[in-house]
Amino acid sequence: MRPCYAIREPRRSIDEVRHAFIHRLLLYDNRNTHNQLRLYQSTFFKLVEVLKNKGLRSTKNVDVEEQVAMFLYVIGHNVRLRVVAFYFSHSVSTVHRHFISVLRAIQRITGDYMKQPGSNDTLLQQSVTQRSFSHYFKDCVGAIDGSYIPAMVxxxxxxxxxxxxxxxxxxxMAAVGFDMKFTYVLAGWEGSARDPKVLKAAVRDAPTKLLIPAGNPIAF
Structure with missing residues (x-):
């Protein structure tokens, strides 16, 4: 029997392993990027630029692109920070710190992309009033519904x-206009809470209240 020999490959540093992983994740295959981060490459880099404009900055060891990638990997797959730390070759504390930084940057852009209708906002009703069922949706500016999202508590x-x-x-709880754009989201309520209770809190008690346009009263 002929002996078998294993060729020993040169050992790569952690930085080399990390850079190779990031390159394959963000630049190699567009479908793979979408599967892993839930965004295609063009959308991913647009998001990076938006967050940079909102103050997200690279650090000595982690650039903005990698910070955003780690954030998206967590929320896209619902995995623990330890899993991300393994794949991105960082400590758990590093992943946690940058996750919080990206989360705060995301919070800063919500006002740019999610706006509640004003008292004189008629744009949202145009798509309804021009259709045969406009009678049933007279003075309606959108739809409100609740959804259960898994939580780790x-x-x-x-x-x-x-x-x-x-x-x-x-x-x-989320509100959406007839242009299919979200105008309001209230997260964090317990799964045992009923929808009317959450809606009442959104209108009366939430730090960022749900605005009801003038002439469209809501009753509980």
Whole structure:
């Protein structure tokens, strides 16, 4: 039997491994980028530029592109920071720090992309009033609905976040106009909370309240 020999490859540094992974993730294959980050490459780099304009900056060891990629990997796959730390060859504390930085930058752009209708806003009604069912939607400016989104909470808090179907989730309320654009989102409510309670809080108690245009009253 002929002996087998394994050729020992030169050992790469952590930086080389990381750079190779980032290059393959962001530049190699567009479909792979979409599968991993939920964005195509062109959209990803547009988002990076938007966040840079909102103050997100590269650090000595992590540039903005990598920060955003780590953030998207977490929210796109619902994985723990330890998983991202392994793939991106960073410590968990580094991933956590940059996740928070990107999250705050995302919060700063919400006002640019999510605007509530004003009292004189008639644009949202045009697509409705021009159709045969306009009678049923007279003075309507949009639609409001709630959705359960899975959540990871402490064991002692799980009963409050348990839905009627037994899932651990938060009840997220969103409003959308007839142009199919989101105008309001309220997240964080426990899964056990009923939609009317969340809606009442959005109108009366939330730090950023749901605005009801003049002439379109809402009752509870």
């Amino acid at each position: 402490n064991i002692e808090d799980q009963p409050r976040y348990r839905t009627r179907n037994g899932r651990i989730a938060q009840n997220v």
